[in-house]
Amino acid sequence: MGCRKNLKTLSVSERTAFVNAFITVMDNGIADEYANIHSGAGVHGHGGPAFVAWHREYVRRFELELQAVDPNVNLPYWDWTEANLNSAGTESLIWRNDFLGGPGDDSGGGGPTGPGGGYPVTSGPFAGRFTRRPFNIFSFPGTGGTISGHMANPDFNGFRAIEGPHGSAHVFVGGHVVSFATTAGTPDFWLIHCNVDRLWAEWIRNHETSPGFEPYKPLIGGPTGHSLNDSMWPWNGTNVPFGVHPYVNSPEIVRPADLLDHLTLGYQYDTIDGCATTKLPKERIPKEFLPKELKERGPKEFKELLPKELKERGPKETKERLPKELKERGPKEFKEIGPKEINPKELVERDPKNLQEGQVFIDPSLRPDLSGVDLSFEPDITTADVNSLRDNLLSRRANLLRRR
């Protein structure tokens, strides 16, 4: 399950993957299609209860478009209530040149060249594609106090007032990002709304155990498309304000009621769900994926290289960390599909000494079925790197002692 993270915690490769995927959907016209939908969503997705639900569906669909380009991309979110600077306060982590790029460039003089007081963005990967205000990258929209108040309110109508402070983020960036018709064509829009979506998920998590809690309302009687079981434009194929293909021909029923639990939609948030399962310890890696130097070593040396927590644990605890697919295969099942079915003659024929090129020594049925195993943890193994660093240091220490 994908993890939506604070933009501050993205790795270099995650930043690059997001930017590249976004530029791809800009170039192939998909971003414009989404911007077009947003331009018609005035009364459908704004100014009412469906603000959070409509945007949840909209944002998720766009994220799937990005993942069609690169399945490793998850939308990051921008918590605009803080400055997003490095600890030294010398660098902005959002308006940097390998991510969203800089503010609008008003150095050429003259007035704004785009909507919302926008000047062309001239730095970063989106240079020349849209406009922003020439804001100070060390400032930020704020609104943290207002949002905290809405988050503390257990009533949905109190919470959904975050639509107000979310607007401050649009206004702060300005340019194409503040214009209703163009905002969804910018990456800024998606990071803002990913954060709105996170706040809804967090608000539900914080209050869901309160007596009488309602994660959404009204049940009935709201404006069209805003009640819990109303289907929402444009996915329901309605032609007002305009129809969007392919939904006018193949309507889909998407209701706020379908969107109350973000986990069922297939993504997590770092602040709510922890997202730990995506980066489980590397020791889960099946032997087939181990680097050569680890495979060639005997059990004793291998144990020395294991992380401390595994060294101290017995086989039982180690088993707990196995992928589910491997854990569920107990000795009994293994026995049933294993040696019993093998003809001793076949075993002789499969003696490695008699192996010809292209033959398989181990019957494939004896191998664990890894086709469904979650391999989404980090594929890199740094044990070899650590060994290399250690060897290097030991050799340097020996040199120092020799010199003495």
Next chain:
Amino acid sequence: MIIVFCSPEDIDALWLTSEINRTGGNAKVVLPEELISGSDLRLDIMNGRATPFARLASGLELNVSDVRALIVRMTEFPSPDLGKASDQDVIFANEEMRAALVGWFAAWPCPVVGRPAPYCAFGEGSSDLRWRMWAARSGVPALDTQMGTDLTASEPTDQLELLVVGGVPFGKVDNTNVTALTPACRVLASLQDAPMFGARFARQHDAYVFAGMIPFPAYRDYTQEFVTEFISQTGVL
């Protein structure tokens, strides 16, 4: 460039070095003894400013322009080799070297993890008792402490160990949901001059309260996201 001072036996420091490099940073390991053996170690003082510099025997140059962060995992200061000097001369030389190195490390303007200073989390003047008092005075709920008792023996066994990077807490891989302790960690971060440190919390009266610092966190035990956070916070890319 990030410089990690550690011994070849410090696997956690080596692991962190390789993780930083894998994440896109540029980290190099240096033996503490390399600072004083065959090196050009300097602390230039001019116009009231001290500027540290070192050129190691390996050719690696440490200067304030290139070094963006230091991670110091030294458990002791390296001793100069004096051959057949008397014990008293050795003691004197060690003290001089220690003073020089404390000054040298103190002069680095970049973020330093584990700066060897008397009252940092890692210094010899530090103690859990002192840290609990500082934390409590700053509004962080701290473990009840009775003066004169064995602090460790009287602690609750339900403990949570965190790695705090720029005020953001990271739990161990089996306990990542530690955001509730963020406000306390931010205050602890503001109390010390370190972009990353380990802190212990103990469960008392149905809540986790601050119990003490962890001088040498076992980095491998924590969620790897802290490496990205460290790189982001120190701006070393």
